[in-house]
C-alpha cells in the first residue's frame with residue numbers, strides 16, 4: 001500500500017517535470033508559421049527571396065544621417081586623413097593610449113583587409129594595398145550594439161538616426177563591444193585623462209569603466225557645424241555627410257552616381273557609412 | 278517588567294551612542310559653508326538662488342536628458358547672455374572655481390557627486406595647459 005503510493009507520486013512528479021520542461025519548446029514551435037501552417041510554410045522563404053532580389057533594403061523613415069568616404073581623394077592625400085583624425089581627437093577629448101590593448105578609437109586608420117575583411121584580398125591594386133582606410137562607427141540603421149545594451153546607454157536618436165551614447169548610464173558591461181561587428185567601440189580600462197594632450201573645455205572626457213565611440217559630432221551638428229572630420233576635408237568631397245533619406249541631399253547625389261560599398265554588409269546591421277574604393 | 282535596570286540603562290547607552298555626533302559637537306552644526314559668488318560678477322543665475330540650492334541636481338539631470346536623449350539643445354538666455362545646457366557650458370562659466378563653490382557645500386553635506394570624473398573644471402583645464 002505504502003509502496004504503491006510512492007510509485008504513483010514519483011510517476012506524477014516525473015510527468016509534471018517533463019511537461020514543464022517541454023512546454024516552452026512546444027509553444028515556440030507552434031508559433032512558427034512554417035510548422036503551424038504545415039505545407040503553406042514553403043511560401044514564406046520564397047517571398048523573402050523575391051524581396052532581396054530587388055536589392056532594395058528596407059530603410060527607416062525620417063532623417064537618417066550617413067557618410068560617404070571617397071577613397072580616391074584620400075589615395076593622393078593620406079595627410080588629410082591624419083588631419084581629420086586629429087580634429088576628432090581634439091573635439092572629443094579622445095585619449096591617445098599607446099598600448100593597443102587599451103587604446104580608445106573614434107575614427108582610426110586601418111588597411112583594406114581589416115576594414116573590408118569580407119572582400120577578396122587577392123591581387124588587390126597597388127593603391128588599395130598601399131593606403132590606409134578610415135574606419136569609424138557606422139551609425140547602423142539596424143545597430144546590434146543598441147540591441148545588446150542592457151541599460152539603454154546606447155540608443156538611436158530618433159530625430160536623425162545617430163547611434164548615440166549616454167556615458168552617464170553606461171555600466172561598462174561591454175556587451176555592445178561584443179555585438180558591434182566593426183570594432184567601433186572602445187573601453188576605458190583606466191582613467192583616460194593623463195592620455196589627453198589638450199582639452200576641449202566644451203566637451204567632457206570619459207571616466208574609467210565606460211565605453212565610448214564616434215558620436216557623428218551630435219554636439220557640433222546642434223550648432224549648425226559639420227562633423228569635425230568632414231570639416232577638415234571641406235571642398236575635396238573626400239567625406240560627404242548628410243541625410244540618406246532625402247533624395248535631394250548631396251550625399252544621395254553621390255550615392256546615386258557612384259558605386260559604393262559598406263563594411264561587412266552580411267552582418268545585417270545596415271551601415272550608414274559608404275565607401276568609394 | 279523583568280530586568281528593568283538592565284534594559285533602561287542599555288537604552289540610555291544606546292541613545293547616547295547614536296546621538297554621539299550631535300552632542301560631541303556641542304549641539305552645533307559647525308560653520309555654515311559660504312560658497313563663492315561668481316568671480317566674473319554675474320548676478321543672475323538660470324533660476325533663483327533658493328531654487329538652485331534645492332534642486333540644481335534635478336535641473337542638471339533634466340538638461341542631461343534634454344541634450345543627450347531628446348537632442349534638444351536650445352540655449353538658455355539669462356540677462357541677455359546665452360548658455361548651453363550643461364555643467365561646463367553653463368554653470369562653470371560663472372562658478373569658475375569648483376573648489377570654492379561646489380565643493381564648499383558638498384564637503385559640508387558629505388556628498389560626493391561624480392560629475393567631475395568626466396566634466397572638466399577650469400582648474401583641471403588650467404593644469405593641463407600648464408603641462
Ligand code: SF4
Pocket residue numbers: 136137138139140143144145146163179180181182183184185213269
Ligand atoms: S558600427 Fe558598431 S557601434 Fe556603430 S552603430 Fe553599428 S553596431 Fe553600433
Ligand code: SF4
Pocket residue numbers: 148149150151152153154165169170171172173174175176177210211
Ligand atoms: S558597456 Fe555601456 S553602452 Fe555598452 S552595452 Fe554595456 S551599458 Fe551599454
